Amino acid sequence: MSSSYLTFQQGSCEPADEASSSSDSEESGSNCGESLESLVDESKEKMDGDEVNIGELLDSFESRGFGPLLLIPALISISPLGTIPGMSIVTGSLIFVIAVQMIFRSGHPWIPSRLETISFSRERFDKTIEKMTPWIKWIDHWVCKRWGVMTAGPMHYIVAVVMILLSLTYYPLAVVPFGVLLPGTAMTFFALGITMRDGYLVTLGLIAACGAAYGMVALWPF
Template sequence: MKTVHNLGSLLDSLQESTSGEKVSVGAMLDAVGRRSYGPLLLLLGFVSISPLTIIPGANWLVALIILLIAGQIVFGKKHPWVPGRILRFEFPRGALMEGLRQAHPYVCQVDRFLKPRLTFLTEPPFVQLVAIVCIAAALVSFPLGLVPFGPVLPGLTVLLFGLALTARDGFVLFLAGLGLIGSCFLVIRIWERVFG
């Protein structure tokens, strides 16, 4: 398993460490390292905006895992834990590979932007605030899961938070915050159209 420190290494590890027609949640977590929160959030954010989410219920499953992982950060758990039942859930590996292919053209630009800065924002107690925002993004994903491409903004928010924690780049946290604001605004607009 490669050390995940940016988006490029995450995608490389997913491609090289998985095989077959199906890929389980556990295999994907193993590919990026289950003992570090940053790469896990980065993975979950990537999955939530990838073609994997065309599978019915996949968005809600990913949002549930984000809630679980982020909740453990809030409560100060040193290493993340995921129930075995969730780890055994499988996705078509072809959809994962398609997501990697689509992301490839943007990887270099994203990774070139990342660098350690405002690193205090990626450490306690600020990391707990990041986790709370990830929880909010996951909760917003549940109603947006009923709308085509609705969960993209909250997924992008989690991906950016994962990047920020992995690369220790506090500036990216601000960008992630903007993504969450956009997600909340979208939920409000949908609520107004449905119930207004």
């Protein structure tokens, strides 16, 4: 995967004024890139049938680089779907596989077929997206291109290694109700930062990762 997925200009981001005109919104969108809500809507449009599997979700974002591919399991891990027994193992494994390939900048991320075939009902998927929509809109309100140094150069590898280590915590924490919430939050910050080109979110991810590491040490063996 080329570094163009992760390199961007530094800038600042200010929340949009609710009274702003449509032209202002379009200008903001051009500065901040495609919104997370539009990415989610695009994914929903590509889903059909009574069930949704992991492979279909990943395929819907395949051409957009590592960020969205990481964002899907990260969001699932902190959403109601993450409470499905064994789902933490699935999401942790997906993040591990994708993050390892980030280090080698693989041009086409590979996912084990066994993980791709894991599915859940379309109704549950739609209800989860509906519950998360207000949060997605809130995130879009604040996310923007900034702090480029946090996602370019050596930070690309540092973030990948941290995500690999965090993904390994998903396995022991799978037996703890909502045990992956903190590492999942860190993963979500990382994935959002890469997807939306926001180094500020990557920094928050590093802070959350430190909190997750401290929690693992303090609570072990639960």
